[in-house]
Amino acid sequence: MSSYFDFFCKNIENEDSQNSDRITGTCNSMCPEDEVKLREQERLIHVLEVWGSEKKLVKGYSRSAADSNMAVPHLLRPYPVLTYTVQYLLMDITRRVDVPASVVYDYVNDRLRAVRQDATIQRLPPEQCACLLEPMIRFYVYYGYKLSNLPLKDYDPVLNKKYLLECMKWYLSCSDSLATMRGNIDHLTGFLSSIDLNGKDKKNKIVNDRVLIENLYILCNLDDLHPLFRYVKLSKDIKRHPKLQLAYEIAIANLHGNYVRVCRLADKLCPLSYCALFTYLPTLQRRALAVMSHAYSNKRLTVPADALAHWLRYREPHDARAACEHYGLKVQGADVRFEKTDFKSDVTLNIPNPQDIREKFDLSIIDIFTYTTPK
Amino acid sequence: MSSTGSLNQYIQYVERMYRTSQGHQLARLLSLRDEHVANRNLRSSDIATLVEGNCLAPLDEIIISHLLCVKALCMKDFMEAFEYQSACVACVVRLLQAQKESNWCLPLMYTVCLDLRLIAYRAEACAQTNGKILEKAAESLLACFRVCAADNRTTEADTKRLGMLTLVNQLLKVYFKINKLHLCKPLIRAIDSSTVKKEFPLAQQITYKYFVGRKAMFDSDYRTADEFLSFSFVRCHRRSIKNKRLILTYLVPVKMLLGFMPTKHLLQKYELMQFWDLVLAVKNGDLRGIDQVMEKYESFFISAGIYLIVEKLKIYAYRNLFRKVYVAENNHQIDIASFQAALQLMGHDDVDADETQCIVANLIYDGKIKGYISYQHKKVVVSKQNAFPSLSSLY
Secondary structure (H helix, E strand, C coil), X not given: CCHHHHHHHHHHHHHHHHHHHCCCCCCCCCCCHHHHHHHHHCCCCCHHHEECCEECCCCCCCCCCCCCCCCCHHHCCCHHHHHHHHHHHHHCHHHCCCCCHHHHHHHHHHHHHHHHHHHHHCCCCHHHHHHHHHHHHHHHHHHHHHCCCCCCXXXXXXXXXXXXXXXXXXXXXXXXXXXXXXXXHHHHHXXXXXXXXXXXXXXXXXXXXXXXXXXXXXXXXXXXXXXXXXXXXXXHHHHCCHHHHHHHHHHHXXXXXXXXXXXXXXXXXXXXXXXXXHHHHHHHHHHHHHHHHHHCCCCCCCEEHHHHHHHHCCCCHHHHHHHHHHCXXXXXXXXXXXXXXXXXXXXXXXXXXXXXXXXXXXXXXXHHHHCCCCC | CCXXXXXXXXXHHHHHHHHCCCHHHHHHHCCCCCHHHHCHHHHCCCHHXXXXXXXXXXXXXHHHHHHHHHHHHHCCCHHHHHHHHHHHHHHHXXXXXXXXXXXXXXXXXXXXXXXXXXXXXXHHHHHCCCCHHHHHHHHHHHXXXXXXXXXXCCCCCXXXXXXXXXXXXXXXXXXXXXXXXXXXXXXXXXXXXCCCHHHCCHHHHHHHHHHHHHHHHHCCCHHHHHHHHHHHXXXXXXXXXXXXXXXXXXXXXXXXXXXXXXXXHHHHHCCCCHHHHHHHHHHHCCHHXXXXXXXXXXXXXXXXXXXXXXXXXXXXXXXXXXXXXXXHHCCCEEEHHHHHHHHHHCCCCCCCHHHHHHHHXXXXXXCCCCEEEECCCCEEEECCCCCCCCHHHHC
């Protein structure tokens, strides 16, 4: 599933023996000279790389092929440049409003893949990889929700999930190897972030929040038991973190099919966890309506759409009615009549328009990529 | 062979077994669990020069690495022992490759592979390398596996494919130990598609089904898990109490999920009384009791990987609790409020009417309650006949 990840694992295995022949990049800009020349010549400059009269190119992703040698130092960016690149992509590019969000997503996704590729080829140590991957995970979670109702030609949720999982598994494996290498990563990052607090430009810097990622790993994979297997085996101090406990509680409620509880607990989530859960919400709503069409199945009785909207977090009773009609259930005025034979399980998922997270939580996009879990 | 023989006698003996194709005897002579390991004559300081040229071509290397491994083990240097045993396995792989159309050497392969895994465990325990040594061991085992799996032109009686299952079992043990279950899939596929599936020894089949059953359980495929684990449990030798207990550790929760509760006698016999408290709690619909059991035996449930299955059993507790309410009310129309009160009484303090409805709705959807909910009247109307079908009838 994640070729980088496997490759990365192999690298760790061989680390001891091959420490000496590690490649370190020497390219000190976001895009290597060769690529700048080529892309200028071939007119391959992306609209998001044009800032007025100025052009700011970022190295694009290209598949490794048998005839091309990618392990060339002057084509690879060292860790500080990669950090700067990630920061630039997430803090500056995502603020562009002159192009549709899906174009921004495609562009940033491609450039982030190139960053991961550079990190892989250079075999960066786990602590550096973790710092690069953490903001990427935020990016995939945030845009996964923001673009969730776009047609397939503009945004593919399956691919997004693939990249998200790739980053998450890589990140978690980094945290694990760090944890075994020298105690706990939280001590390290906690220490670093406390230094940052004193720095004057603490804002607009990418951060590394392990609790958040562990939490997102559970909430982004609510259909899967494996993140929970991981959770129950985590060390006690991380496991007891209220944020993670909340995620676990939600996952267990979901396991029991308890949609009322899932939605009630969802009100306590932090912005990105909220994105993760609400990307899953349409699936949850569909299952809940299927359950209800059996449980409330009756030719005479109805359930008010208000109650449905309240239970399943539809924004308006109107949205609840629309969803019910979408799945073939009968709507009578303000009420819904459930009948088990009416429910159509083969129609596409009904995805309501996502809410703007920035408005809901009163955050800027920079905040979303940099907020941290209180210790 | 007596344990007092000289090095030369030992070499001659190994050679004779090799020339007369006595696989089991040969395996015993190269085992680390045989009495010849205690023989001081075999621990000379200069094994390599003494053996070299003194012995048939592929055997000399095997004997050298074997004896060096014995020496390292006597010095309690498990890392070095592991290296030598890996070399020994590699030599055996070459030996097997060279022997076309015969499989009498398989016992030797089983022995060196098992020894490799056991040493890897010891080395891992000493060096704490986060599974790296076990992964290396798995690589050596895979090399053997490839030789066996590729031997598909020999007749069924002589094919090395018969050795596949024993190796797969060794590999499964390693993968479960280092928690890399995704690596099991290709192995399972290889065995499933094997033409000699029925010919594998029963003991190996039992081990195999035990691991595949656990894997199915881990992937939430409980019916498959039940099938495989039941096979293992029923066929496992009656005196292998320890193994039967291991199988039951997984079979009991899987069976419970499928609606079959174990008897107290069974749990007592196999010292699995941790489950008895759980059975009682589930039967009584005692949600608080389940939480207490989960807390009390948390480390047991987590280390066995069944913590989340126990969590799933709460659904059965709901069903049993609601059935009690139904019996007590003696009416086929029951207030949601009664169910809610029962939930609160059993430790779900924060449950409200909406959530109670949701829990009932799920039970109706799963067929555990026959009936429907009336939102307007805040009542559950259950079927007049068999309102709570028995759990085991649902699967």
